[in-house]
Amino acid sequence: MKRIIVFVVAAILVTLAAVIGIQTFYDPGSSEPAVAVADTAQQLARGDYLARAGDCLACHTKRGGAMFAGGRVIPTPFGNLYSPNLTPDVATGIGNWSANDFWRAMHNGKSKDGRFLYPAFPYTNYTRITRADADALFAYFKSLPAVRQPNKAHELRFPYNQRILLAGWRALYFRSGVYQPDANHTAEWNRGAYLVQGLGHCNACHTNRNTLGASEQDIDLAGGLIPILGWYAPSLTSDTEAGLGDWDKQHIVDLLKSGVSPRGTVFGPMAEVVSHSLQHLSDQDVNAMAEYLKSLLQTSTPPATIEMEVSASQTFEILARGARLYRDRCSDCHQKNGKGLPPAYPPLAGNRAITMLSSINPIRMVLNGGYPPSTAGNPRPYGMQPFGPTMSDADVADVVSYIRNSWGNKAPMVSPVQVSRYRAVPVE
Numbered sequence: 001m002k003r004i005i006v007f008v009v010a011a012i013l014v015t016l017a018a019v020i021g022i023q024t025f026y027d028p029g030s031s032e033p034a035v036a037v038a039d040t041a042q043q044l045a046r047g048d049y050l051a052r053a054g055d056c057l058a059c060h061t062k063r064g065g066a067m068f069a070g071g072r073v074i075p076t077p078f079g080n081l082y083s084p085n086l087t088p089d090v091a092t093g094i095g096n097w098s099a100n101d102f103w104r105a106m107h108n109g110k111s112k113d114g115r116f117l118y119p120a121f122p123y124t125n126y127t128r129i130t131r132a133d134a135d136a137l138f139a140y141f142k143s144l145p146a147v148r149q150p151n152k153a154h155e156l157r158f159p160y161n162q163r164i165l166l167a168g169w170r171a172l173y174f175r176s177g178v179y180q181p182d183a184n185h186t187a188e189w190n191r192g193a194y195l196v197q198g199l200g201h202c203n204a205c206h207t208n209r210n211t212l213g214a215s216e217q218d219i220d221l222a223g224g225l226i227p228i229l230g231w232y233a234p235s236l237t238s239d240t241e242a243g244l245g246d247w248d249k250q251h252i253v254d255l256l257k258s259g260v261s262p263r264g265t266v267f268g269p270m271a272e273v274v275s276h277s278l279q280h281l282s283d284q285d286v287n288a289m290a291e292y293l294k295s296l297l298q299t300s301t302p303p304a305t306i307e308m309e310v311s312a313s314q315t316f317e318i319l320a321r322g323a324r325l326y327r328d329r330c331s332d333c334h335q336k337n338g339k340g341l342p343p344a345y346p347p348l349a350g351n352r353a354i355t356m357l358s359s360i361n362p363i364r365m366v367l368n369g370g371y372p373p374s375t376a377g378n379p380r381p382y383g384m385q386p387f388g389p390t391m392s393d394a395d396v397a398d399v400v401s402y403i404r405n406s407w408g409n410k411a412p413m414v415s416p417v418q419v420s421r422y423r424a425v426p427v428e
Contacts, residue, residue: 085150102137223241258375
C-alpha cells in the first residue's frame with residue numbers, strides 16, 4: 001500500500017513539474033519574425049486605431065489619470081488586480097520592452113521577465129491577432145509620452161496570488177494561435193470574426209465564466225453575468241436575448257457605431273465600449289463585425305432560471321401597482337403602448353433586453369438611470385433619470401414586472417429582494 005501511495009504521489013509531482021516546465025519554457029509562435037515596416041507613420045496610425053479597437057484605454061487608464069499609465073482597479077472574485085503602465089517610461093512602463101517582449105505578452109500571456117500574466121488581461125483573445133498588428137500596437141504605445149507611475153501590486157487572496165498556479169490554468173484553458181481565416185466564408189465575415197474573437201474580446205463579457213475564471217468556450221457569446229459590475233451581458237446566440245440573426249444588418253451597424261438603432265439602445269458597460277472603442281472603427285470594420293455577429297447560430301435555449309414564482313392573485317396585484325407607477329413615471333417617454341419614440345426613447349414592447357429571463361439590466365436602468373454614449377452619430381443622447389432615490393424596492397419590482405408582462409411581453413416577475421441585491425451603484 002505504501003508503495004502505491006508513493007507511486008501516486010510521485011506521478012502527481014512529475015505531472016505538475018511537466019506542466020509547469022512546459023508552460024514556462026514553451027512559447028509557441030515566439031519565433032514569428034517582426035514584419036518589416038516601410039512607413040512608420042502609417043504603422044503608428046494603425047496602432048492607434050487598433051488600441052481603440054481593443055478598448056485598451058478602458059482598463060489601462062484610471063479615472064482622472066494619465067492615458068495608458070495604468071492603475072485602474074479590476075475587481076475579480078479572487079481579489080483586485082491593477083492594470084499596468086503601458087507608456088514608454090523605462091522605470092515603470094514598457095520603455096525597456098522590445099517588440100518581441102510585447103508579442104510574447106499578447107500571443108502567449110507572459111511578461112518581459114517570463115512571468116505568467118493573469119487572464120484578466122485577455123491574452124486568451126489577443127493571441128488571435130497577427131504579429132503585424134501586435135507590432136503596430138507596440139509602436140503606438142512606445143510613441144506615447146512617458147509617464148512615471150509605478151505599477152500597483154495586485155491584491156489577490158491566497159492561493160490565487162501564487163502565479164505559478166497559472167501554469168495549470170493555462171494548461172486547461174489557454175491555447176495560443178493567430179486567427180486562421182475560414183475558407184467557407186467571405187473576407188468580410190473573416191474580418192469580423194478576427195475583430196470579435198481577437199481585439200474586441202467580446203466573450204470577456206458575453207460568456208459566463210467558471211469557478212476558476214475561465215470563459216466557457218463551448219457556449220461562446222452565450223451571455224454572462226458581470227458580477228462585479230452588476231450587469232448581465234446578454235447572449236448573442238439566443239433568439240430570446242440579444243441574438244442578431246433576425247436584425248437588419250444596418251441596424252446592427254448603427255447600434256455598434258452610434259449606440260442607438262431602431263431595434264435597441266446600449267446602456268451600462270456597453271455604452272462605454274461604444275464610446276471608447278466601436279464608434280472610432282471604420283465603417284468597413286463595423287460592417288464586418290455586423291456580418292459575423294448576424295451569422296452566429298441562434299438558439300432558443302433559456303440562458304437563466306426563473307427567480308420568482310407568484311400566484312395568479314399576486315400577479316394581478318403586482319401588475320396593477322406596476323401599471324400605476326408606469327403611467328406616472330414612464331409613459332411620457334416610453335408611451336402608454338410601450339412603443340416609445342425611438343431612437344430617443346427606446347421601445348419597451350417587444351424589447352428583448354426587457355424580456356430575457358435575467359432581470360438585472362432593467363432593474364439597473366430603473367434604479368440608476370443611464371445614458372447611451374455620446375457619439376458622432378448620436379452627439380446629444382437622451383437619457384433616463386435614476387428612480388432609485390424615490391422608489392422603494394417593491395415599487396421598482398412592481399414596475400419592472402409590469403413592463404416585462406405588458407404589450408405582448410412575457411417574462412418572469414421580479415421580486416423586491418432582487419431589486420435590493422442590485423440597488424448599489426457599481427463602482428470602478
